Amino acid sequence: MFKYILSRIGAMLLTLFLIMSLSFMVVRLMPMSLFENPETDPEIQRKLEDKYHLNDTIPVQYFYFMKDIITDLNFGISVKIRPGLDVFGILVSRLPPTILINFISLFISIPLGLIFGTIAALNRNTWIDHVISVLVIIFISVPSFIFGSVLQYTLTFALPIFPTLYDSQAVTFAQKMHSLCLPIVALSLNPTATITRYLRGELIENISSEYLLLARTKGLTKAQAIVRHAFRNSLIPISNTLIGMITGIMGGSLVIEKMFAIPGEGGLLVKSIFAGDHFLTVAVLIFYSAVSLVTILIVDLSYGIIDPRVRVGGGKA
């Protein structure tokens, strides 16, 4: 098991390294110079260029880029959006709202998905199941920003219950949450539908399995058999879909944050790309990649803990 964890972490670091290299290259290929303001003092510009080795060849720049990140987590400074500030500091300061909406969406959608999936599976091929299945298809296929706009129109304009944009003046947690409701709902629809769909399929398969029949013939009630055997066994494959869900929510929050003017990482990425604030873009890209990789790692490892077939057999791995 220990070896397995190490190999997973090794693979993760390798992937992260590749992503860092790629984002370094891609950003270098983008148009726009870091210094477009004609009023910038040429002297200052030269000094900055020297400091960040921008006049060196690309391989040398790459070397310094990697060295700075690895030795002291230095991603450079922002030149356009928050001129002069440390990029890593900006990243950290933008973290709370992003974490808030992403995690709340995740924690809402998991139980909801489990509930709806169970209802659909238990009422298989009845109208309840059909209604849920149709909604699932809609919520999976329509991207979250469409729901964002729909919610914004209906619940802030036509029926003003929620504020249109994030209230950055909010002081109490309740006030903050009030203005975060819509983005969270918009983000939760897709993952809820995903879980519903998976759980429905898994449950139906497990309910018609031989071991469920055995559970019933040994004298458990139908409810006991389903909860103790079918439901539990259905959760294992579901845990694997969490990876896709978390990255999906984060991808959705890129746009949603911008739509609702939430001061989070997503808005920052979009803004920095348009402004040509390259150091910042690279840092946010790496942040997103790192979060995805850590999620994959956690799910991979937890898979081994939940499923005895992986865990017990793991001695050989």
Place this chain on the structure above:
Amino acid sequence: MAETMKKDVILSVRDLRVSFRAYGGLVQAVRGVSFDLYRGETLAIVGESGSGKSVSIKAVMGILANNAIIESGEILYDGKDLTKVKEEDFHEIRGHRIGLIFQDPLSALNPIMKIGKQITEVLRLKKGVSKAEAKEKALELMRVVGIPDVEQRFEQYPFQFSGGMRQRIVIAIALAGDPEILICDEPTTALDVTVQAKILEQINQIKKDRNLSVIFITHDLGVVANMADRVNVMYAGKIVETGTSEEIFFEPAHPYTWALLSSMPDLQTKDRLNAIPGTPPNMIFPPKGDAFAPRNACALKIDHEKEPPMFKITETHAAATWLLHPMAADSHVEMPASLKARIERMKRSGGLNG
């Protein structure tokens, strides 16, 4: 044995008819099956795939698929008609009164639950036994079914068990509820032959020790000879012949039973094995007359037209074939010579269980 079991009928199936809704129409899987199970006996139900044997016992256990309809008939057990017991109440009977051993032990166990828990689960949930007591009982059951190193095995998962070991666990689970009737649905079909013999021996031993009444479903006549006191032969949803093991093996009366016995390999027979030609009939449109007639080389004209009733041969032996009708005496249809010779050989070599 025949005298003692006469008296006490523990389970009685009366004219049971089960159909399945399918796309083509109603599949009449079981068409009027009646039999009695006596206390302490082993009753075998023999037949090809699709003859309705599994469906009959699924009706007894109340685990028919959702598209099944019990059209008529009753299953009398302990003064109750099991066909009328509601699903919510049936769990009182399953496992505690009637236990079931499955055909395929490889898929019958929950792959991610510890073996021990799968055995103790029902004790803990239904009998309110304490954890330690349940474990003690489970360990004992595991020893009874012949599992070594029970303490260690208790904590393991199904994938760490071989097929034969898993079937033993399934048997232990079936015994955990202390049933008085044990139904074995082809319990050794999925196992290899050496393991098969051991499992059968184990079931026989357990049956004796716990005074169980056993219904044994199989298509393997070799297994029947070793296990059963009485045999029902099923074809196309009906019982076509019923009798004691001796009667079925030594004096078979129905052409289908002849065909089954002839298609059973044994060591002495040197000539070609007689496979039964054709396939069982489509049960959406069951054939008129004797359902076996189309596959029966020596079928009479009336076999294609009118369904034969059960003709009584002895107190315990009966068969549904027109050959037994007094008027068929001059048709001169007899069992195949090769089968006759084989039965003679079996009798000489000292009976069924020799």
